[in-house]
Amino acid sequence: MSASESLPRRxxxxxTAAAAARRETLTPERWIQAATDVLVDRGIDNVRVDVLANExxxxxxxxxxxxxDREDLLRQVLQAWRDRATEQLTARxxxxxxxxxxxxxxVLSLPFRGRAAARAARIELALRAWARHDAMAREAxxxxxxxxxxxxCGLLETIGFDGAEARQRAFLAYGYVVAExxxxxxxxAPERAARRRLVEALLQQALRAPQ
Amino acid sequence: MSASESLPRRxxxxxTAAAAARRETLTPERWIQAATDVLVDRGIDNVRVDVLANExxxxxxxxxxxxxDREDLLRQVLQAWRDRATEQLTARxxxxxxxxxxxxxxVLSLPFRGRAAARAARIELALRAWARHDAMAREAxxxxxxxxxxxxCGLLETIGFDGAEARQRAFLAYGYVVAExxxxxxxxAPERAARRRLVEALLQQALRAPQ
Numbered sequence: 001m002s003a004s005e006s007l008p009r010r011x012x013x014x015x016t017a018a019a020a021a022r023r024e025t026l027t028p029e030r031w032i033q034a035a036t037d038v039l040v041d042r043g044i045d046n047v048r049v050d051v052l053a054n055e056x057x058x059x060x061x062x063x064x065x066x067x068x069d070r071e072d073l074l075r076q077v078l079q080a081w082r083d084r085a086t087e088q089l090t091a092r093x094x095x096x097x098x099x100x101x102x103x104x105x106x107v108l109s110l111p112f113r114g115r116a117a118a119r120a121a122r123i124e125l126a127l128r129a130w131a132r133h134d135a136m137a138r139e140a141x142x143x144x145x146x147x148x149x150x151x152x153c154g155l156l157e158t159i160g161f162d163g164a165e166a167r168q169r170a171f172l173a174y175g176y177v178v179a180e181x182x183x184x185x186x187x188x189a190p191e192r193a194a195r196r197r198l199v200e201a202l203l204q205q206a207l208r209a210p211q
Numbered sequence: 212m213s214a215s216e217s218l219p220r221r222x223x224x225x226x227t228a229a230a231a232a233r234r235e236t237l238t239p240e241r242w243i244q245a246a247t248d249v250l251v252d253r254g255i256d257n258v259r260v261d262v263l264a265n266e267x268x269x270x271x272x273x274x275x276x277x278x279x280d281r282e283d284l285l286r287q288v289l290q291a292w293r294d295r296a297t298e299q300l301t302a303r304x305x306x307x308x309x310x311x312x313x314x315x316x317x318v319l320s321l322p323f324r325g326r327a328a329a330r331a332a333r334i335e336l337a338l339r340a341w342a343r344h345d346a347m348a349r350e351a352x353x354x355x356x357x358x359x360x361x362x363x364c365g366l367l368e369t370i371g372f373d374g375a376e377a378r379q380r381a382f383l384a385y386g387y388v389v390a391e392x393x394x395x396x397x398x399x400a401p402e403r404a405a406r407r408r409l410v411e412a413l414l415q416q417a418l419r420a421p422q
Contacts, residue, residue, distance in 0.1 A: 041344065043254045122343060128393065129340040132333060133252065142396050149397065168406040171397065172413075175390025179382075182339060182389060185353050186360065186382065195379040202383075202413050 026058060028066040032080050035073055040122050044130040044137075047074065078140035081127065085120060086144045090151045100158035101204070107152060107173060108200055111180040112192070121181035149174050159204060169203055237269060239277040243291050246284055251333050255341040255348075258285065289351035292338065296331060297355045301362045311369035312415070318363060318384060319411055322391040323403070332392035360385050370415060380414055 034055050038047050049070055053060045067073045097103050111117050131137040153163075153170035161169060176199050180192070187195070245266050249258050260281055264271045278284045308314050322328050342348040364374075364381035372380060387410050391403070398406070 043256060043340075045254065045256070125336075125340055125343060129254070129336055132336060138396075145394055145397055164402075164405065165409070167398075167402070168409045171390075171394075171406050172387065172410060175394065176383065176386050178393060179386025179389045182393075183356055183382075183386065185349075186356055187378075191375075191378070194375065195382050198376070198379045198418070199383060201418055202416070205413070205416070205419060207409070207412055208416060 026056065026062065026066075028076065029080070030056070031063065031066060031073060032077050035077050036081070036123060039077070039130070040126045043126070044134070047077075049073075075136065078127075078137060081123065082140060082144055085124070086147050090148065093151075100155040104152070104155050104159070104173065104203070105200060107155075107177065108196055110177055111184065112196070117181065118184070121184065124178075125182065145174070156203070173199070173203055237267065237273065237277075239287065240291070241267070242274065242277060242284065243288050246288050247292070247334060250288070250341065251337045254337070255345070258288075260284075286347065289338075289348060292334065293351055293355055296335070297358050301359070304362075311366040315363070315366050315370070315384065315414070316411060318366075319388065319407055321388055322395065323407070328392065329395070332395065335389075336393065356385070367414070384410070384414055 031052060034052050035047050038051060038055065047070075049060050049063050053063060063073075067076070093103050093106050096106060111121070127137060127141055131141040149167070149170045152173050153166050156166035156169050156173075157163065180196070186192075242263060245263050246258050249262060249266065258281075260271050260274050264274060274284075278287070304314055304317050307317060322332070338348060338352055342352040360378070360381045363384050364377050367377035367380050367384075368374065391407070397403075
């Protein structure tokens with residue numbers, strides 16, 4: 001089945017008052033959100049101006065009020081994701097608690113935040129799949145990963161680990177969050193809570209000398 | 212660009228002797244491999260009989276010598292992946308070392324095995340993206356995850372952790388391997404080696420009582 005066959009057919013709405021009103025109120029953010037939805041549900045190849053215009057019941061032409069071209073839209077999809085899922089997220093975590101150990105606990109609990117976490121995990125998986133064969137997406141994902149690890153590394157330095165070890169532990173903490181999001185069907189809720197507590201404790205426990 | 216536009220156009224090869232010979236020697240495994248390649252490079256929507264026949268320079272009809280339909284092919288793609296990336300892998304790990312600690316070290320080093328590891332990571336990411344909206348793929352991925360964690364859990368029980376804690380630690384070990392495969396651009400080779408040694412040590416270190 002080709003991409004175009006899979007789209008629901010809709011009656012033309014160009015000439016109705018409702019569609020005209022909708023077109024006028026369509027913000028760039030609405031296009032970015034629609035593009036993100038299509039990316040998650042059907043992959044990057046389906047994120048095309050014609051598909052999105054159809055989804056939003058507007059003409060293709062209205063797209064160009066906000067974006068130069070598809071590339072411009074994709075760049076803004078990545079930028080919006082970065083703002084929301086990295087910058088705003090770490091700012092919120094910093095504000096919620098001044099204590100580094102409490103912030104680390106909040107980081108480790110991110111995969112457990114219900115539907116918002118599941119949605120974020122779906123978006124990230126779609127972005128990582130895209131990044132495997134696209135340099136612009138690769139750069140955005142790498143920057144987000146590095147920025148989050150920097151944040152966690154800072155917490156672990158505050159807790160008392162030196163630079164190199166703090167960075168190694170930050171990778172473990174971040175890797176756990178990524179894996180927990182990806183493997184969310186593994187284990188019951190109590191099992192998941194128990195392994196989160198174990199990670200939290202192990203991450204803050206100094207290494208004993210080898211026996 | 213639609214899926215069909217992105218395919219390279221090839222001259223018809225039906226009538227050439229070379230194509231006839233190729234068609235006769237095409238095994239089911241070759242179709243499964245081609246399907247896996249297309250899945251990884253272009254996503255599940257492009258894994259279609261016409262696309263694969265084009266890739267392999269054979270007629271669509273020859274597909275039906277080996278498979279009932281597309282669904283049958285997809286089931287065998289998943290089965291082949293499961294055999295190779297879970298059953299054969301754990302059997303090899305068990306045979307390479309009798310010692311549980313050495314086997315655990317081998318598990319943690321899987322993401323570092325060069326091109327084979329990178330290829331395996333690309334396949335798994337594509338399968339996980341597919342599994343987000345397909346029940347058959349979801350079941351295959353979940354079973355593989357559970358089976359690998361069972362294997363690691365057995366190692367940690369042998370090392371001396373009790374059932375529940377062994378399972379929690381097995382998740383951490385597996386989560387680390389998944390994350391290291393997914394985040395392979397993060398950190399230099401020495402940094403990656405250092406964090407692997409840290410995980411290996413932390414995983415085998417008993418928890419201290421909370422302070």
